[in-house]
Amino acid sequence: MKKNEVPQDKSNLESANFKELCYAVDENGEYTTVNSTGWDPKTIALDNAIEEINARVADAKNRVQNNQTSPIEYYMELHKMDINILASYVGIWKWRVKRHFKPSVFKKLSNKILQKYADIFEVSVEQLKKLEHGN
Amino acid sequence: MEIKFTHHQSAHCENGVVSNLMKHNGFNISEPMVFGIGSGLLFCYIPLLMVNHAPAITYRAMPGFIFKRFAKRVGIKIKREKFKDPKKAKTRLDENLNKNNPVGLQVGVYNLAYFPDEYRFHFNAHNLVVYGKQDDTYLISDPVMEGVTTLTDKQLEKVRFAKGAFAPKGHIYYPTDFPKELELESAIKKGIKQTCREMLAPMPIVGVKGIRTIAKLIRKWPKKKGVKVANHYLGQIVRMQEEIGTGGGGFRYIFAAFLQESSKILNNDKLAELSKEMTQIGDLWRDFAVDASRIYKNRAAKTDGYNDVADQLDIIADKEEIFFKKLKKAI
Structure with a gap:
């Protein structure tokens, strides 16, 4: 990549006033660094990944409302987690976390366990139960 | 208190932290030098491991390996520590800052407040340098950022004790001993x-x-x-x-x-x-x-x-x- 070929496309970095560093060669063939505002191929990949996450969140929300899963799964998706990550944050075995996805099991959970989840998701136990969150 | 530390932006966090810490200690080592000596280049597909619901592929060596190999090959010594107790992790960080010693930290990206939202995923192998503290705010030199930034002690504790794959466990590291000339x-x-x-x-x-x-x-x-x-x-x-x-x-x-x-x-x-x-x-x-x-x-x-x-x-x-x-x- 030549210095003048370093892409300066519009991207989501702009909102944070952030430029990333790329390596490129100058007119004399010497390596140098150039700041880049973004590059379309990766912006599209990132946008797609975020869309995918949003779709997972919406799907989980739907299933909570249809009583097919518990709000824990919804909050897990909202925080871009999977079961492995969530289990290690709450310090509960994976198979138990999975069980807590069942609405019937979720209803019977003790306040202590609910509080653990609520702390991780940064909501109150009430909000956790009702599928409401701060933002 | 603030340690006199010069922030240089780099492409990659781990190389950048090492290069910046070396420069702070009087050795002018570029980011590519750290990357190359530490054998950072790689291509590896990790079957069975899924990241963001997709197969895991990496273009670089495992987190931490670059610095480890670099240190061994040029002959510097590094001190590393991990913690179970966040309080101890904080005490050790403060001790070093009091001794005028900027340190490298391994952190998770998800709760890194100054990162753009879209880039905050559960990725736990990010690296940054802490070079000072004012009241309960830490002064941060994150090599991928253009300039320096800050994190409150609560924010810093959260990213130091992120969970999941490669959990940092408060990982702190800094060079302790240098040869007269690097080999x-x-x-x-x-x-x-x-x-x-x-x-x-x-x-x-x-x-x-x-x-x-x-x-x-x-x-x-x-x-x-x-x-x-x-x-x-x-x-x-x-x-x-x-x-x-x-x-x-x-x-x-x-x-x-x-x-x-x-x-x-x-x-x-x-x-x-x-x-x-x-x-x-x-x-x-x-x-x-x-x-x-x-x-x-x-x-x-x-x-x-x-x-x-x-x-x-x-x-x-x-x-x-x-x-x-x-x-x-x-x-």
């Missing part, structure tokens, strides 16, 4: 030799063979997984390749910069030639990213597209195989 020449040779060995390893998931395996998988994905999932997987490959920190082209340009710098230190013209060749290979990786993005941009893509990008990877694999064989002979 750069032998270190460069060792770094290059290991990179060649890994890229040419006779294993289907590593190096050149790993690239061929991924090419094969890409051909299968649309039929086996459906277009939607195939596109998601393809997008993930491009993201890993071009994510902030790679310097472009899956670290190939940083590696080329390292070869260029090394050719001057070792007085070896062959390395300068090979640097040019690596730049061209980097350009091929960029072309692959452009064509892959065309596929996942319009969702109803033809299967031809997948075969085309897989062909591109096969060509890259062939070129890298020839390249690393030549590089091995050049030193």
